[in-house]
Amino acid sequence: MISKQHIINRFVSYVTIDTESDPESNTTPSTEKQWDLANKLVEDLKDIGLEDISIDEHAYIMATLPSNIDQEVPTIGFISHFDTSPDFTGANVNPQIIENYDGKDITLNASENIILSPDYFEDLKQYKDQTLITTDGTTLLGADDKAGITEIITAMEYLVQHPEIKHGKIRIGFTPDEEIGRGAHKFDVSKFGADWAYTMDGSQIGELEYENFNAAGAVVTIKGKIVHPGYAKGKMINSMYIAQDFINSLPRMETPEHTSGREGFFHLHTMKGNVEETQLQYIIRDHDKEHFEARKKVMKNLANEINTQHAKEVVHIEIKDQYFNMREKVEPVMHIVDIAEEAMKSLDITPIIKPIRGGTDGSQLSFMGLPCPNIFAGGHNFHGRYEYVPVESMIKAVEVIVKIAELTAKK
Template sequence: MQHIIDRFISYVTIDTESDPNSDSTPSTEKQWNLANKLVEELKAIGMEDVTIDKHSYVMATLPSNVEHTVPTIGFVAHFDTTPDFTGKDVTPQIIENYDGGDIVLNEKENIILSPNYFKDLLQYKGQTLITTNGLTLLGADDKAGITEIVTAMEYLIQNPEIKHGKIRICFTPDEEIGRGADLFDVEKFGAAWAYTMDGSQIGELEYENFNAAGVKITFRGKSVHPGYAKGKMINSMLIANDFINELPHDEIPQETKGYQGFFHVTDIQGSIEETKLQLIIRDHSMKKFIKRKELVSKIVKKINKKFSKQFGADIAICEVKDQYYNMKEKVVPVLFIVDLAEKAMISLDIKPLIKPIRGGTDGCRLSYMGLPCPNIFAGGHNFHGKYEYVPVESMQKAVEVIVKIAELTATTDFNNTEEPQDTREKKDKKKKK
C-alpha cells in the first residue's frame, strides 16, 4: 500500500494541466516533466522498448514469458489534468482508517468533504483515502491509472511465475482537452486490443460512451443609443438567450443520467454587437445524436428567419463539429475483451459495474482508430475539482485486475470465447429499461 501511495503522490505533485487554447502537443510544456519521469521509471523497473516521441507519448513493452502464441494486449492512461480546476501545487492528504464522517479538506476556507453530500464516501469506511487540501484538484484522473499500470508491470516483472503474453503500455498527453488520441501511433503500439485505466469507482467496466459534438454560435446585433433604439437596436445577448430557451429545459446535465443525452451550454461571452456561445451535445444513441444536431440547426434557422429583414443577413452563424463517437460499435464485434475484464474482476471478488460512460476517454477514439479499447476503473471520485479523492484499496484492486487480465489472456483459448452478440444485446436492453 505504501509503495502505491508514494508512487501516486510523486505523480500528482507534478503539475500537468493541459491547455485547450494551445495548438502544440503536448499543449503545455510542463507535461514533459511527468512524461520524462515516467520514461526513467519504466526503465528502472525493467520494462523494455521504452520510448518517448516528439509529442511526449510514452510507450513500453513487457515481453511475453510463455512459449505459445498469445495476443498482444495494451493498457493506456493519460498524464495531463483538466484545465477546469487548478492542478498547481497539489498537496495530498492521507486519511487512514476513514471513520465515515466529514473530512476537513481546508479548515481556513471551511472546505469539507462530507458523506452527506458525497454519499459514495460511505462505501470506503475503514479504508485509506487520499484527498486534496481543498485548493486544487487531486489528479487521480488519470494519475491513479498510471500508478496502477506501472505498479502492475513492476509486479509481473518481479513475479515471473505469473504467465503472460506481450504487454504494451502507453501514457498520453492532452486527454482532458479531447486530443489524447490525436497522435497515438496505433501501428507502433502493436496491440490486438487495450484497456484504458481511466474509470471512476471500483468495479467500473465500460464499453459504451457518448457520441459527442461541440457547437459554436456567433450572434450578431446592432448597437444604437438606448434612448432612440425603438425598432433599431438588436441586442445579440438577448438573441443568444432566446436560443438557449429554445433548447429542451430538462435535457441538460443536471437533469439527466444513464443513457439520457443532453445539451450543455459551456460558455457565453457577449455585448450588444456580438455574442459568442458554446455548447456541447451528447447522446449514446447515434440516431438521437443526429436529431440533437438537427435541432440546433433548426433553432438557428428559425432565429435567422425572424431577423432576416431587420438585420439584412444571417444574424446567427453556427458551427457544429463532431468530437468522438460511441465505442460500442467497435467493441461489440470483439466483445470477449469485455468478458475477459469482467472475468478478471469476478475472480478477484470485485463486483463488475458495466454501464455507459457519461463522457468519453482516449479509448473511444482509439477504438475507431483500430484499437478496441474498453475502460476500466482507476478508483477515484469527484474528478475535476477540489473534492476529488481516491481510496488506496481501489488502486490496489486495479493493479490486481491488470495482472489478472494479463494472466487470463495467456491461458484463454480465444477461438471459443466470443459470446453471441444477440445475448449481450438483450442484456443491454434490460439494463436500459
C-alpha cells in the first residue's frame, strides 16, 4: 500500500524547488536552478537503494533497479522531466492540500479572487472526495512533470522494499528542458540501455498515448520599404500589410482554437514589425505525415505567390522540423502499449488511448531508437495558476509502474 502522506511529502519537496526552463538560453540545462532539483534527485535515488546512479554535465540523470529474477527479460525504462514551463512562473510555489474535495469551487487566492471552479474546469467533478494538490493562484504547480518523477521514484522504492514482486532490470531517466523542446536532445539512448521505455508525463488518470503531432516551426520575414509618408505614393511598401495578407490567406478555421482530435493547424504565436520589416512565427502541427508535409507546402507556395505579385522577394520563409509522430516507431512493437493497457485494466483503471495534441520526450526518443509511449501522471491544467493533481491519481500511477514491471517479467 502506497502511503498518501509519503507521496504528498515527496511531491511537495520537488515542486517547491524552482526549475523553470528558458528557451532563450543556449546552455543545457537552460537554467542553473534546474541543478538544484537534479542534485536532490540523485540523493533521493541513492536513499531508496538504486544502483548505477549517474548525472552528466548536462544534468541528465540515470539509475538502475537490478533484476531480481534469473531468466532474461527485456530491460524497460521510465522517464520524466524535472524542468517546468516558462509560460508561467514556477518560483515560490506554495502548494495547497485539499482533503476530501467537496466538488465545489476551490478558492486558490482570496485576496485576488482566483477560483478553481468545476463549472469551468469540468474534470474536477470526477475527483470529488479525493485529495487535491493545487497552487495558491500565483504560480504554476509543477505537476508537469514532477508528478511523474514522484511516481517513478516512489514505485522504485516500493519495488526495493517488496522483493517478492518479481521484475527484470529497470532503468530510470530524468531530463532537463523538456518544456522548451530539448529534453531528449542530449539523452544517451545507448547508455540508457533499455529495450523500451515509458514517459510518465500524461494528464488525467488512464491516459495512454503513442501518437503525437508531427511538428515544425516557421519564421516568415516580410521586407518592406520605408519612405516619407507624405511622398509615399508608388514607393512605400508596408510590410505589415503584406503580413496581414499572408495571415488572412491561410485557412482561418485551421487554427488551435478551431481544431481537436487528430486535426492539424497553423498557429501564429508571435508577430512583431514595422513598415520596413515584419516577422511572423508559426508552429505547424498535424498527426498525418502527408497532411503535415502539405501544410508546409501551403506556406511556401503562399510566400512564392506573394513574391510573384511583387516581382521580387518580399517574403522569406524558413521552416524547421521539430519532432515527428511516434506512432510509426511504436506500432511495430505494439506489445509495449498492450502491457501498459493490461496493467491499467488489472488495476481497474479505464485506459484512455488517444493522440497527444502536442509532443513529449517520448516522441523524440522513439526516433532515437527507444520506443516510448506516454502514461498519465495525473495532473490537470498544466502551465498555469489553475494546475492541480489528485493524490489518488499519483498513487494509481505508481501502481501502474509496478504492475508494468511485474507483467514484463512474465512475458
